[in-house]
Amino acid sequence: MPDMGGQFVEIDLAEDVQDLLSHNADIQCNEEIKKEIFSKKPLALLKVTKTINSPLSIIAIEEVTPELLASEV
Known part of the structure; x- marks a missing residue:
C-alpha cells in the first residue's frame, strides 16, 4: 500500500461503517460525511x-461504482 501520510483506504459495506460510527463514539467524522x-x-459499497x-x-x-472500480484497476 502506498504511503498516504497516515491515511488508509478500505472498501466497506455502508452498514458496517454505520455500525462503526454508532458503536464507537470516539471515532471522528464531520457531520456532512456522517x-x-x-x-x-x-x-x-463505500471507499x-x-x-x-x-x-x-x-x-x-x-x-x-463500476466507473470507480474501472479507474482503480
Whole structure:
C-alpha cells in the first residue's frame, strides 16, 4: 500500500461503517460525511478514507461504482 501520510483506504459495506460510527463514539467524522454515510443503503459499497490517528478519523467516503472500480484497476 502506498504511503498516504497516515491515511488508509478500505472498501466497506455502508452498514458496517454505520455500525462503526454508532458503536464507537470516539471515532471522528464531520457531520456532512456522517450524514452521507447514514443516507446510503446498507449494502452499498463505500471507499472509505481513514486516518491511523488515535482516535480513528473518517475523512472521506465515495460510493463504489463500476466507473470507480474501472479507474482503480
